[in-house]
Amino acid sequence: ATLDLALARRRATGDRRGVLLVNPGGPGASGVDFLRDASGIFGARLRAHFDLVAWDPRGTGGSAPVDCGHDLDAFYAVDRSPVGLAEVAANVQAARAFTEECLRLSGDRLAGVSTAATVRDVDAVRRALGVELIDFFGFSYGTVIGARYVRAFPSHVRSMVLDGAVDAARPYEAALRDQAVALDRALGRFFTWCAGTERCRFGRRSGVGPAAAYAALASRVERQPIRGRVGSEPRTLGPGELDIGTAGALYAGASGYARLGEALADAAGGSPGALLQLADAYTGRAAGGRYSNATAGLYAVGCLDAPSP
Numbered sequence: 001a002t003l004d005l006a007l008a009r010r011r012a013t014g015d016r017r018g019v020l021l022v023n024p025g026g027p028g029a030s031g032v033d034f035l036r037d038a039s040g041i042f043g044a045r046l047r048a049h050f051d052l053v054a055w056d057p058r059g060t061g062g063s064a065p066v067d068c069g070h071d072l073d074a075f076y077a078v079d080r081s082p083v084g085l086a087e088v089a090a091n092v093q094a095a096r097a098f099t100e101e102c103l104r105l106s107g108d109r110l111a112g113v114s115t116a117a118t119v120r121d122v123d124a125v126r127r128a129l130g131v132e133l134i135d136f137f138g139f140s141y142g143t144v145i146g147a148r149y150v151r152a153f154p155s156h157v158r159s160m161v162l163d164g165a166v167d168a169a170r171p172y173e174a175a176l177r178d179q180a181v182a183l184d185r186a187l188g189r190f191f192t193w194c195a196g197t198e199r200c201r202f203g204r205r206s207g208v209g210p211a212a213a214y215a216a217l218a219s220r221v222e223r224q225p226i227r228g229r230v231g232s233e234p235r236t237l238g239p240g241e242l243d244i245g246t247a248g249a250l251y252a253g254a255s256g257y258a259r260l261g262e263a264l265a266d267a268a269g270g271s272p273g274a275l276l277q278l279a280d281a282y283t284g285r286a287a288g289g290r291y292s293n294a295t296a297g298l299y300a301v302g303c304l305d306a307p308s309p
Contacts, residue, residue: 017049068300099299143163143164
């Protein structure tokens with residue numbers, strides 16, 4: 001069987017010196033979509049000298065995407081810090097329903113979307129471009145693709161940037177703990193910023209400070225999700241959406257603090273729409289509850305790349 005890869009290129013605006021392949025991370029993220037925002041990511045000097053080329057890795061975006069269904073609200077609403085057997089059972093049920101849908105809709109392609117296969121695709125792209133050497137810029141999971149490519153095809157790489165490198169040798173559970181610790185520290189830095197500036201009103205009205213206000217909000221949504229709206233759509237903010245919305249904002253670093261502070265303050269005041277929008281941006285949810293295949297790609301690739309925990 002064969003598959004087609006979705007590709008995009010932004011040609012060099014000046015004296016072209018080579019081809020720079022870029023990958024935004026994931027697994028599950030679309031490189032083609034990422035390239036549309038390249039002007040805000042890569043500087044003018046780099047864009048002047050390099051053709052920027054991105055692709056949707058197999059199983060994602062427009063490259064034979066894995067389909068695990070588009071109604072994932074229940075999957076993301078589950079409390080991922082379960083306390084007690086009932087909440088553990090809810091996690092198991094959500095995971096089972098998701099994977100059964102993956103098998104039903106995409107069982108014939110799940111075995112072919114590993115990172116090892118994507119590495120071979122990168123070299124197919126290089127050949128199609130007609131160049132002997134490529135430059136590569138990978139973010140997050142894209143660093144795994146880059147590291148494995150240079151190991152498999154060392155004579156085909158001129159230079160490489162690995163930004164936010166993933167340690168692919170870490171066991172699956174250890175990697176999840178690493179990420180949790182990193183996000184927890186990032187949340188602590190946000191609390192420090194929020195407490196020290198009048199630009200952040202989260203926790204000021206209650207007088208308890210942002211850290212205690214966040215703990216209170218988390219406890220509140222665990223007892224009873226907050227009802228609200230995103231546009232004209234009625235929605236609820238529960239533990240899952242709170243975690244995802246917060247984490248999604250923290251990925252932006254300090255530049256995302258102001259937006260996160262406003263979203264949390266609004267949610268604490270009973271209007272969770274802004275925080276739900278942050279969660280939607282991270283999970284690929286569109287209005288009406290239809291999701292992109294980013295979630296499907298994340299788990300399809302991840303389950304092939306690492307042993308089950």
